[in-house]
Amino acid sequence: MSSDFEGYEQDFAVLTAEITSKISRVPRLPPDEKKQMVANVEKQLEEARELLEQMDLEVREIPPQSRGMYSNRMRSYKQEMGKLETDFKRSRIAYSDEVRNELLGDDGNSSENQLIKLREERAHLLDNTERLERSSRRLEAGYQIAVETEQIGQEMLENLSHDREKIQRARERLRETDANLGKSSRILTGMLRRIIQNRILLVLLGIIVVVTILTAVTFFVRGH
Secondary structure, three states: OHHHHHHHHHHHHHHHHHHHHHHHHHHHOOHHHHHHHHHHHHHHHHHHHHHHHHHHHHHHOOOHHHHHHHHHHHHHHHHHHHHHHHHHHHHHHOOOHHHHHHHHOOOOOOOHHHHHHHHHHHHHHHHHHHHHHHHHHHHHHHHHHHHHHHHHHHHHHHHHHHHHHHHHHHHHHHHHHHHHHHHHHHHHHHHHHHHHHHHHHHHHHHHHHHHHHHHHHHHHHHHO
16 A cells, blocks of 8 residues: 555656646746646646545555554645645736736737736735635545544444453353353262262271171180
């Protein structure tokens, strides 16, 4: 898994470097080349988004105890992606020489105030766009944290369930061991009782034999 993630990282770094270079060239291009370059950058931005999605899926497969470092790197890449998209939007609406000529007119009859007003409106639009993007990134980061927390909670519940099963199995083994000990104790007690009984019988039998011998000897002596 780690090798796949690092491969995606390398592809993402190369792609973002190309995108950055092209974005910086967009405002200076003639209209036709600018249109083609914009389409090219849009395609590469989409590829970069797909790489981020693949990297995000790889990170989710990492065990929670090792996921922190990769999650931080993902947040950095997403911030970089947001900055690229913001720069791209700025480059698309940046005023080229052609736009200025259309605003001012070839003979310079248009008002400079109109150009200033449009610049202010553009700056305001960019600020609003950046605020929306920051809010979107915060929501995405919050969602990511919630997903990771949920995954950690599920894994903890699974671990607790496994531990509970182990404890239950240990209790069952203890019960079985206790039952076996009780059975062994009863067997030993029975064996000891039989041994004592056998010894008593042997003693009684010995006494009877001695008495019989003594009686026989007594009768024999009296007979003579």
